[in-house]
Amino acid sequence: MALKSRNRYARRRKPRSFVRLFLDLALAIAILAALAFVAGHERFGTAETRSGMPQVVDGDSLTLGGARLRLIGIDAPELGQTCVGPRGDYPCGRQARNALAELIGGRPVTCEARRRDRYDRLLASCKAGGVDLNHAMVERGWAVAYGDHDDAERSARDAGRGLWAGSFERPQDWRRIHGGMAEVSHDGLSAIGDWLRSLFQGKMSGQGTDGGETG
Template sequence: MRIKDLVMAALILGALWLLADLLSREEILEGHAFAVDGDTLDLAGTRVRLTGIDAPELRQECMRAGRPWACGEAARRVLQEALRAGPVTCAASRRDKYGRPLAVCRAGGVDLSEHMVQQGLAVAYLGRAYAGAEAEARAAGRGIWGASFQPPVDWRAAHPRGS
């Protein structure tokens, strides 16, 4: 009976190891992409959300020098320009509530999330991996840091989808 128990335990441990390995694997997405907004890409028909940042929403406006500024559209344009550096590679380890891969994406070797924060067109978000880049952009008054803006999370709450 002892050998049977050991074999069963080994099978269970092996199955758990395989399950853990499957759950921890990164999904790699590659190809040409275009910017949907300042923190979302369309990569070969798959919407990919840049992880660690939150950019102004596409329809969001900020105030700069007392005038409305389409900061959401500006964020999309800057991301689109960064995508011109070459094919995009994204490494996703999980998905958001909409089912989009949450990924660290690079174009031409540049981390796109970090680039958007450095340009002042996204805030560091969830985990604050880009807090240093945000502090630098804020100190330099780049992008939204040279304007009056509502944090994207608050703007979304005030402007729910479909309204």
């Protein structure tokens, strides 16, 4: 009798385990949704604007007023990267940098950033003389979509512009093989990750400040 009672008790517990799993999953989804809401409406609600004459670092990076800026939503070949074009190998990383410099055309740029990446670079949308540099670099084929500008990438690929005139490794794949700064696509999930990282760093920084004052 005791054995039968334990078996009946075990059978009754199984539905509870399933319900508990469902509730845990629902809670996890709710937490992620809350983080996404906060990331989209609070942390990134106020933009930081920078203007001036930039220094072009590579096809997707600028230095402006002492700040490092990474063009958000795009990924250009690394400076040392080579690609294959109609006439053979060529330094596509340097060509991408030249393409960005040409788009800027010696004009001042205005950049708007709402967050920073893991390397403390401002992830920014930049314009020069009304030209959207992020979009134009992808549309001209000298950068690929990296969380945004998918339509511009399709247009460049279909027309065979820039990198698409030949063959190339996507910059993230090239970095993985040849070494470089590991990056993630600038999509919504990475935005949440950057936000959480900034909160953690800010908390640790605050704790350090308090300790210094009391020491």
